[in-house]
Amino acid sequence: MKKNILFFALIAVFSCNAIIAKSFTPAFVKGSTANYLRLGICNHEFNENEGLGIGNSSAEVHAVTKLSADFVAPYEGAIITGINFGLCEPLNNITVFIRETATGAYIVSKKLANAKKGWNSVIFDTPLTLEKKNYYIGYHIPTLPPGSNALGYNYKSAATAEARETLMLSIDKGAFDDFTDYGLVLSIQLLLTGDEAKFGNKAEVVEIGRTKPQPINSVLDIPVKFRNIGTNKITNIEITYKLGTNTPAKQSFTVEAPAGSTPQTVTLKDIKINMSGNFTVSITKVNGIEFSGTPVSIPINTYDPTKNAERKVLLEQFSTEKCGSCPSGTSTLKKVVEQPEFADNVLWVVHHAGYYPDSYTIPESVSYERFYGNADYAYAPAMMLDRTIFDEYENVPVMGIDGDEEIVADFFREALNVPTTTSIVITQSNTVDVDRKVRIEVYGKDLSGTPPTEDLYVYIFLLENGIKTTTQSNSGGSYTHNNLIRSAVNGAGGAKITWNGNTFSVTAEATLPTEWKAENMDVVAFVAKNYQNPLNNTQVLNAEKVKLIINSLTAVENVYSETIHAYAKNGTIVVNGEYTSISIYGIDGKEFRNNNLPKGIYIVKVENKSQSAVKKVMLR
Numbered sequence: 172m173k174k175n176i177l178f179f180a181l182i183a184v185f186s187c188n189a190i191i192a193k194s195f196t197p198a199f200v201k202g203s204t205a206n207y208l209r210l211g212i213c214n215h216e217f218n219e220n221e222g223l224g225i226g227n228s229s230a231e232v233h234a235v236t237k238l239s240a241d242f243v244a245p246y247e248g249a250i251i252t253g254i255n256f257g258l259c260e261p262l263n264n265i266t267v268f269i270r271e272t273a274t275g276a277y278i279v280s281k282k283l284a285n286a287k288k289g290w291n292s293v294i295f296d297t298p299l300t301l302e303k304k305n306y307y308i309g310y311h312i313p314t315l316p317p318g319s320n321a322l323g324y325n326y327k328s329a330a331t332a333e334a335r336e337t338l339m340l341s342i343d344k345g346a347f348d349d350f351t352d353y354g355l356v357l358s359i360q361l362l363l364t365g366d367e368a369k370f371g372n373k374a375e376v377v378e379i380g381r382t383k384p385q386p387i388n389s390v391l392d393i394p395v396k397f398r399n400i401g402t403n404k405i406t407n408i409e410i411t412y413k414l415g416t417n418t419p420a421k422q423s424f425t426v427e428a429p430a431g432s433t434p435q436t437v438t439l440k441d442i443k444i445n446m447s448g449n450f451t452v453s454i455t456k457v458n459g460i461e462f463s464g465t466p467v468s469i470p471i472n473t474y475d476p477t478k479n480a481e482r483k484v485l486l487e488q489f490s491t492e493k494c495g496s497c498p499s500g501t502s503t504l505k506k507v508v509e510q511p512e513f514a515d516n517v518l519w520v521v522h523h524a525g526y527y528p529d530s531y532t533i534p535e536s537v538s539y540e541r542f543y544g545n546a547d548y549a550y551a552p553a554m555m556l557d558r559t560i561f562d563e564y565e566n567v568p569v570m571g572i573d574g575d576e577e578i579v580a581d582f583f584r585e586a587l588n589v590p591t592t593t594s595i596v597i598t599q600s601n602t603v604d605v606d607r608k609v610r611i612e613v614y615g616k617d618l619s620g621t622p623p624t625e626d627l628y629v630y631i632f633l634l635e636n637g638i639k640t641t642t643q644s645n646s647g648g649s650y651t652h653n654n655l656i657r658s659a660v661n662g663a664g665g666a667k668i669t670w671n672g673n674t675f676s677v678t679a680e681a682t683l684p685t686e687w688k689a690e691n692m693d694v695v696a697f698v699a700k701n702y703q704n705p706l707n708n709t710q711v712l713n714a715e716k717v718k719l720i721i722n723s724l725t726a727v728e729n730v731y732s733e734t735i736h737a738y739a740k741n742g743t744i745v746v747n748g749e750y751t752s753i754s755i756y757g758i759d760g761k762e763f764r765n766n767n768l769p770k771g772i773y774i775v776k777v778e779n780k781s782q783s784a785v786k787k788v789m790l791r
Contacts, residue, residue: 207292208370208402209255210246211308211360212236212334213325219289222259223355224320230342234322235273235309236357237336245373245400245465249301249365253281253294256310257323257358262286267293270307273339273347292362301363307336308359323358327351372457373401374408376467377434379452381512383587384472384482385444388738390772390789393442394511395452398434405429409456412439414471415448421455441772443789447473472588476736477747478618480594484517484586485697485714487539488654489525489553489569491532495645500552500572507579517583518716519654520632520695525551525569529642531652535659542568544706556586557711558699567706592619593627593698595715596734603721607683609633611660613696614676615713622673627698627712628665629677633658633719634693657687664702692719737775739790742767746786750777 209215213236225232254267268280279295315321324338337356339347363370380394393412399405405428413419424437439452450471454464474482488504490497501521508517522536523529526549540546542555544567555568561582562570573579594615601609613629636653643650660679668675683689697714735748743765746753754776755763763773768790775786 207252207255208246208249208363208365209360210238210243210249210363211255212238212242212327212337213257213356213358213360217257217323217325217358219257219259219323222320223322223324224318225315225340225342227317229317230315231344232312232315232322233309233341233344233347234312234357234359235270235307235336235339235341235347236359237273237334237339238306238308238361239334240304242334243301243306244303245375246301246363246365246370247303249363249370251279251295251299251301251361252364253292253362254308254310255290255292255360255362256286257290258286258288258321259323260319260321261288262312262315262319262321264313265291266311268309268311269299270309271305273307273336274341275307294362298364301361306361308361309339309357310359325356325358327354327356371401371403372405372460372462374398374405374428374454374457374462375400375464376410376452376454379450379467379469381469381584382471383512383516384474384590386476386481386736386738387445387473388740388788389444389473390787391442391444393439393450394436395439396434396436397428397454399428399430399432401457402430403458405457407456407458408437408454410437410439410452411455412442412450412452414442414444414450415446417445423456441789443791444471444473445791447471474590476738479590479592480616480618480713482516482587482589482591483714483716484583485557485695485699485711486517486519486583487555487558488519488521488572489540489549489551490521491523491526491551492529492640492643493527494525494551497526497552498643498646498650499574500554503572503574503576503579504554507576507583510580513580513583513587516587518695518697518714520634520656521652521654522656525549525553531638531655533656533659535663536656538663539702541702542706542709544569556582557589557714558702558709559586559589559711560707561585568709591713592617593712594618594734595696595698595713597694597696597715597717599694599717599720601720603683603689603719607685607689608680609660609683609694609719610678610680611694611696612676612678613715614674615698616675617670617673620673622670626701627668628701629661629668629675630665630697630699631660631677631679632656632695633660633681633683634695635687635691636693637688637691654693657692665699668698689719689721693717694719735777735784735786737777737786737788739768739788742790744768744773744775744788744790746775746777748777750779752778754778 265286266280266282268277281293281295283293335351338350341347374397377396377398407425409423411419411421422439449468451466451468453466508519523531524536540549543549552572553569554572558568560568596614598612634654635657638652640650641648660681666677695716697711699711700709702709737746755765756774770791773788777784
């Protein structure tokens with residue numbers, strides 16, 4: 172489908188899948204017809220049958236993209252020999268140019284009498300030496316015919332999501348309009364030549380897999396995505412990494428990364444997380460040759476498992492079948508929740524409320540419309556995280572679901588980084604297979620040793636997944652509901668906690684209607700403040716989610732592993748939790764006594780009567 176500049180407001184904004192720490196990754200490979208290096212924000216391919224235009228009148232057009240000083244810095248000293256640009260229709264008398272500002276004088280330019288559909292390479296009469304400074308590269312069309320959609324474009328990638336001024340247009344010598352926020356990039360590149368030794372072996376970190384807060388002294392594997400940005404095939408790389416103030420360490424990898432290939436992932440193994448801080452990664456060797464790659468960092472936070480509980484966040488979505496925008500909101504949340512850093516840590520439930528009710532709406536969900544501040548102004552799709560105000564532009568817990576997945580992910584990260592001292596465990600003694608009854612016990616502990624004086628409540632939801640429907644608005648006639656709240660088992664207000672020292676337990680029972688498919692159901696429990704409190708004081712402290720157990724013979728869930736935390740200290744391995752025996756093994760299977768342990772990685776097996784747990788610990 173062709174797009175028209177005058178109707179950009181109708182273009183669906185492309186949302187990058189950027190979940191993680193990023194650096195710009197230029198396109199930099201040898202051309203197919205000459206040994207030019209192609210450097211640009213855009214991809215090497217674009218859809219030649221889908222271009223941009225300005226409508227049904229002719230116009231003079233200047234099209235420009237910016238290559239920032241930081242973006243071009245790795246190629247400082249290369250020779251700029253020309254420009255490569257993409258069109259979706261043939262045009263005449265195109266002038267390509269380079270400027271230092273969007274509207275400044277040409278540094279260099281050249282006219283192409285007949286430009287073809289596809290990529291066009293223009294070689295300058297006088298080449299330039301690339302410097303570390305901003306370059307605005309573009310082309311001038313003296314007359315774009317009426318109805319023409321000739322301008323080639325790409326969508327921004329995750330690696331270039333933060334680039335600005337990626338597609339700017341001036342019509343009839345007017346001011347430039349910047350279409351960066353539509354996720355668009357002009358299909359244009361610099362053509363470079365240079366020293367093969369300097370530009371042949373180059374790679375760059377694209378992203379580092381983020382992680383949830385980790386128990387102090389735990390051991391973690393961290394994925395790193397990199398890309399070949401040189402001209403040679405890469406067969407091995409060395410990555411140097413550092414957490415906080417630790418001494419840098421290195422790991423090497425054998426890879427197969429031809430020039431111009433898509434990014435690929437390697438995994439840094441057995442990283443000891445002994446402090447909170449920035450985890451910084453850079454590529455320091457490519458094909459055995461020393462290399463100074465741009466460092467990329469992500470924050471890693473730790474907690475003391477003896478004082479802080481593992482954090483899980485409650486995501487409450489508001490959605491109804493009568494809401495035409497809700498399938499799109501659900502799709503955005505699904506993409507973010509399924510990212511590795513959130514998959515087991517963000518617990519998703521869906522209230523069928525916030526817009527006109529449907530057959531799945533329950534009264535408790537409607538009562539939660541108070542989190543909008545005014546139920547008369549409720550809307551969908553919407554969400555809230557831990558019933559906490561996170562959006563600086565809102566003064567209520569509920570907020571809209573942004574179409575940009577990275578913005579949603581940042582809210583998730585902010586919520587996960589709120590520490591908690593409240594632990595939660597769910598057990599079940601159900602007889603669903605006999606009489607469809609469920610009996611759920613939620614118990615937990617305040618690890619600080621001093622429980623809060625403010626009243627807290629346990630809320631228990633039953634969810635059903637895989638509910639197929641043909642009545643969801645704007646779904647094409649077929650839709651599947653997941654994480655749908657079937658029941659607030661102990662009511663909208665939950666059950667008030669009565670502390671026994673620093674522990675608590677709450678029990679709730681229910682009978683499942685026959686139309687609910689028990690095999691597709693989950694249990695979610697969370698500890699929170701009174702939901703009737705002022706909206707700046709309704710926070711969820713922690714949450715947990717388990718599969719609903721159906722078989723009465725197996726209705727005692729094994730949660731033992733979640734209660735055990737192991738870490739290294741002074742040449743020994745310390746285990747917190749209840750146990751009767753500990754066995755310690757090296758990675759070669761050799762068993763060790765728990766004293767004066769040499770540095771290394773250990774497998775710790777902890778047993779307590781009929782229960783067991785296995786943990787991995789690194790001792791340095």
